[in-house]
Amino acid sequence: MTRYLRLGINVDHVATLRNARGGAHPDPVAAARAAVAAGADGIVAHLREDRRHIRDADIRSLRQQIAKPLNFEMAATAEMLAIALDVRPHACCLVPERRTELTTEGGLDVAKHEAEFAPFIRRLTAGGIRVSLFIDPEPAQLDAAARVQAPAIELHTGTYCEAKGAAQQGELRRIAAAAAHAERLGLECHAGHGLNFDNVGPIAAIATIVELNIGHFLIGHAVFDGLGPTIARMRSMMDQNRR
Numbered sequence: 001m002t003r004y005l006r007l008g009i010n011v012d013h014v015a016t017l018r019n020a021r022g023g024a025h026p027d028p029v030a031a032a033r034a035a036v037a038a039g040a041d042g043i044v045a046h047l048r049e050d051r052r053h054i055r056d057a058d059i060r061s062l063r064q065q066i067a068k069p070l071n072f073e074m075a076a077t078a079e080m081l082a083i084a085l086d087v088r089p090h091a092c093c094l095v096p097e098r099r100t101e102l103t104t105e106g107g108l109d110v111a112k113h114e115a116e117f118a119p120f121i122r123r124l125t126a127g128g129i130r131v132s133l134f135i136d137p138e139p140a141q142l143d144a145a146a147r148v149q150a151p152a153i154e155l156h157t158g159t160y161c162e163a164k165g166a167a168q169q170g171e172l173r174r175i176a177a178a179a180a181h182a183e184r185l186g187l188e189c190h191a192g193h194g195l196n197f198d199n200v201g202p203i204a205a206i207a208t209i210v211e212l213n214i215g216h217f218l219i220g221h222a223v224f225d226g227l228g229p230t231i232a233r234m235r236s237m238m239d240q241n242r243r
């Protein structure tokens with residue numbers, strides 16, 4: 001049976017644009033509403049330590065005003081844990097974070113920090129929040145994710161998206177192998193970072209991946225085609241490649 005592939009829309013860069021002028025426009029919550037109307041299965045927002053795009057009030061409004069599940073991306077810090085347990089999103093995706101990076105550059109090193117991740121995940125899970133860990137497609141990281149009892153992982157597709165030719169095919173094989181490994185471990189498998197119309201097909205075709213989270217490309221492309229048509233086109237490409 002073909003599994004449905006969910007599409008999570010990351011609205012961080014609507015907030016980036018808003019913050020460039022300091023006012024209220026464009027509103028990431030309005031963008032989330034439009035994304036849901038266009039077929040998004042969920043909304044993703046990353047509250048960074050430096051609040052460079054999404055702000056605390058955005059997370060609360062997204063949680064209160066959007067009917068679809070909110071996936072709250074955050075670093076595994078005490079500050080973010082307190083916010084997550086207060087806001088109670090449907091899910092939290094734990095990501096590494098460094099102030100100087102432009103975006104999330106690599107996956108979490110769960111294998112190295114199992115002792116810290118295990119209790120952190122337990123606290124979120126006890127709060128009714130479904131946790132995913134953003135990791136590179138490496139077997140050791142998947143094994144560690146299973147040991148710390150994360151129900152889900154998100155495979156970092158950034159290296160695949162940036163690679164060309166044979167190197168990209170190699171990265172695709174790594175992702176497919178990691179998705180199969182996740183299935184054997186009983187981990188729900190998501191993927192994201194850098195996905196666009198040109199590279200999404202082979203990822204959507206990996207049958208055990210059940211969720212893609214996409215932001216930057218779609219928000220940028222919406223300048224040309226509008227947010228609704230852009231999301232609808234991505235949705236239809238995902239469906240075509242899944243069949």
Ligand code: PXP
Pocket residue numbers: 010012046073093095103104134154191192193194195213214215216217
């Ligand atoms: N998934 C995670 C965990 C991310 O950190 C990001 C970037 O915020 C994305 C997905 C979306 O990546 P992009 O904006 O490149 O589509």
